[in-house]
Amino acid sequence: MEISNKNIIITGGANGIGLETAKALRLQQANVIILDIDEQSLEKLKNENSEFSCYKCDITDPEDISKTLKKIIQAHNQIDVLINNAGAVKDSPLIKIFGQIEKHDIDLFERIIKINLFSVFLMTREIAAHMFEKRIKGVIVNVSSVASHGNPGQSAYSAAKAGINALTYTWANELNYLGIRVAAIAPGFTETNIVKSNMNEKLQADIKKKTPLKRMAEPSEIADGILFIIKNDFFHGKILPLDGGLVI
């Protein structure tokens, strides 16, 4: 798909990989619509006259999504691309075995699944319906992770990302009949808040050592992969790994 003049929604676009992707898309003349829950970062983008359309939206809340998308479609008429990028991590082992045994918190598991997986289902069902109604041959890009292979300490996050892979294959085979392309990207460790707020320095150094390229990705390198998926009309039903050669 040619990117210029397309209306592109990116969830979690106020920071990290999402923000770098938004910038790269804007450079190619896309109309970028950011949905994020982080009011402070959205406000900052507005004050910087960033040329993005910014909407505060909690993408785990069906009502908030429906209200926000109504406003967006009124303002922009049609959506050509959805990038399901928003996500969050909170590490926890299944059981803590030092001292008193502590089991993985149930609410935490549910919260991480909701943010990383349920939100993708909620957003995509709305946008797929919109694309069908308007006969738009659009593109859906899901942001998965190398953690979908199973990452110790990340039960919920790994399960959510494996779920995203399954949804990508499923929707690629459901929506192709409507001319909608669906694919995903699976980044390895990338220099963003998710990593900085969840991993101490030692863990970050260990990851770099384990990665054949001996470093983490820059958010712009992942953005590059997302733009490739949007542009390449033969990329469908596949997950693009972008992980510096890391296998976990």
Ligand SMILES: NC(=O)c1ccc[n+]([C@@H]2O[C@H](COP(=O)([O-])OP(=O)(O)OC[C@H]3O[C@@H](n4cnc5c(N)ncnc54)[C@H](O)[C@@H]3O)[C@@H](O)[C@H]2O)c1
């Ligand atoms: N950084 C990494 O190492 C890495 C690796 C693999 C995959 N990923 C994936 O990349 C994506 C982007 O992550 P990032 O690294 O840029 O992290 P980030 O924390 O910089 O950005 C995540 C964004 O999602 C937003 N968000 C969180 N919950 C939300 C909600 N309920 N509603 C709306 N917005 C919400 C946050 O406000 C934030 O702006 C995520 O899906 C993440 O799982 C990241």
